[in-house]
Amino acid sequence: MPRDTMSIPYLFILGRTPDLALAELQSIYPDFQITVLHPRVIKVDDLDSVAPCDVIRALGGTIKIGKIIGTVPRITPETLAVLLTQASIGQSIVFGLSSYIDSIHISRQLLSEIKKILEASGKHVRFIESKEGDELTSVVVQKQH
Numbered sequence: 001m002p003r004d005t006m007s008i009p010y011l012f013i014l015g016r017t018p019d020l021a022l023a024e025l026q027s028i029y030p031d032f033q034i035t036v037l038h039p040r041v042i043k044v045d046d047l048d049s050v051a052p053c054d055v056i057r058a059l060g061g062t063i064k065i066g067k068i069i070g071t072v073p074r075i076t077p078e079t080l081a082v083l084l085t086q087a088s089i090g091q092s093i094v095f096g097l098s099s100y101i102d103s104i105h106i107s108r109q110l111l112s113e114i115k116k117i118l119e120a121s122g123k124h125v126r127f128i129e130s131k132e133g134d135e136l137t138s139v140v141v142q143k144q145h
Helices: 018-028 052-058 077-087 108-120 138-144
Strands: 010-014 034-038 041-044 062-067 092-096 124-128
Touching (some): 018 062, 052 062, 077 092, 077 108, 108 124
Antiparallel strands (some): 010 041, 010 062, 034 041
């Protein structure tokens, strides 16, 4: 079957045993094109028409799956606001940010500045922030989504 030329890349956030989670993913979905970006973060180039909710139900070691909506040259409130605006549907945006790289920290100030920019463009905006560290837990994301 020919593959769609418009593949959608996804990020997979792996749990406490990332090596086991990666092996599980490769075993269950051997055709996925996988790139390891960080010990706990992998990129899958295309889910081969499998719904992300079905994938995460099949995987015990993957805690989050997110669609890659774009890239930015630098992490600034302005660049992230543009990306969120382009990806949004309607007038409401609920967003949160996680960092899996020690040198990048997600501050309340960054989230507030993004919210301010988006509200200035007429959007209704709410952000979700981590109570500890720079990673949003899967529980927080699920409850807020």
